[in-house]
Amino acid sequence: MSGARVIVGMSGGVDSSVAALLLRDAGTPIAGLFMQNWTDDGSGECRAEDDRRDAVAVCGRLGIPIHFRDFSSEYWSGVFEHFIAEYAAGRTPNPDVLCNREIKFRHFLDAARELGADKIATGHYAAVGQRGGQWRLLRAADRAKDQTYFLHQLGQDQLAATEFPLGALAKADVRAMARETGLPTAAKKDSTGICFIGERDFRSFLSQYLPAREGEMQTPDGRVVGRHPGVFYFTLGQREGLQLGGLRGFDAAPWYVVGKDVAHNVLVVDQGSDSPHLRSTRLWSEPAHWIGGSPPARRFDCTAQTRYRQPEEPCQVSIDESSGSLEVVFRNPQRAVTPGQSVVLYDGDACLGGAVIAATDAPLEQRLRGAAA
Known part of the structure; x- marks a missing residue:
C-alpha cells in the first residue's frame, strides 16, 4: 500500500x-x-x-x-x-x-x-x-x-x-x-511523436512493421507524376516527402496528397492546398462514445474538431440508432478530413464524446470507395 x-x-x-x-x-x-x-x-x-x-x-x-x-x-x-x-x-x-x-x-x-x-x-x-x-x-x-x-x-x-x-x-x-x-524538468522540451514511442523517423519506424511497397503517384485524372514508397506512409493533406516539382505540363504550385487507392497501391496527388479533392462537408463515423453515457439527442447541433488544435466547426450530428454511428454535416467545407482520425464533439466548453471517422463525402474518396465496392 x-x-x-x-x-x-x-x-x-x-x-x-x-x-x-x-x-x-x-x-x-x-x-x-x-x-x-x-x-x-x-x-x-x-x-x-x-x-x-x-x-x-x-x-x-x-x-x-x-x-x-x-x-x-x-x-x-x-x-x-x-x-x-x-x-x-x-x-x-x-x-x-x-x-x-x-x-x-x-x-x-x-x-x-x-x-x-x-x-x-x-x-x-x-x-x-x-x-x-x-x-x-x-x-x-x-x-x-x-x-x-x-x-x-x-x-x-x-x-x-x-x-x-x-x-x-x-x-x-x-x-x-x-x-x-527548482524542478529538474523546468526547461525540458515537450514530448512529441507517437504516444510513448517518441520522436523518430516515422517512415523508417513504420517500415519495420509495414514493408515498403512502391507504386505510382497519379493525379486525380489518372496521369502518372511520380512514384511513392508506400501509400501507408502518407496522410491526406500531406505536402512533405512527395519530392514532386518542376514537372513538364504542370505549374509550380506545391503538391498535396488528396487520396489513397490502397487496392491498386496508388497515391493520388493534386496541386494547391485548396484542392477540391480535399474538401468535404459530411462525414460518417464508427460507433460513437459518449462521456455522459448517451447522446444529448438523436439529432442535435454542436461544434466539432476533426483534428487536434483545429478551430471548432459548427455542425449538425445525426445518430444511427441501430449502429450508434454518426453522420456529421458541417456548416462550412472542411479540409483533409481523414478516415482513422477522430471527430470530437463539443457543447461550449464541455466535450460530449466522439468517434473514429469512417468516410467523408470528399469527391475523390467517394469515387475510390465506389470503385472498390
Missing part, C-alpha cells in the same frame, strides 16, 4: 511534474507512478530511460514516493497492433486517443487502486466538472494546449477518479512554477 490518496502519472515531463507539485502543496497525500509502455527497439529516440530518471528526480525533489509499472505488453496489444492494422488498411489512426483510454485511464488507474489510492492525476490540459449528477470533461483554460480531443473516450468511472491539476493554468505559468521550485 502506498498510503497516497492520489497517484500522479509521472512522465518525466514538466506538466506531470507541476501537477504533482500542485497536489503536494494542496496537502493531498500523493505518490508518483512511472509507466514503461514501450520496449525500446533501437530504431529511434525512445527516451524512456531519460524520462524515468527525470521522474525519479522530480519525486525526490518533491519528497514523494514513486512506483514503477511495465505496461509494454498491454500497450502492444491494446494500442500498437491496432495502430499498425489501421495504417495497413490505408487509414491514419490516432494512437494518443487509444493510449489514453487503454493505458493511462485503464491500466494506470487499476494500478493506482491496487496501491490503495482513490484517484489518479495527470499533467493533461483539461478539467473535470459536474452537472446534474454527471461528470463532465471540460476544456482547459489554455486553449492552445487543451487536450480534451485526445481524452474524449473517457467515461463516468474514469472522470470520477481523475484530477487534472493543470486545467486552469497557462503553459507559461506551468514552466514558471517549475523554475521557481
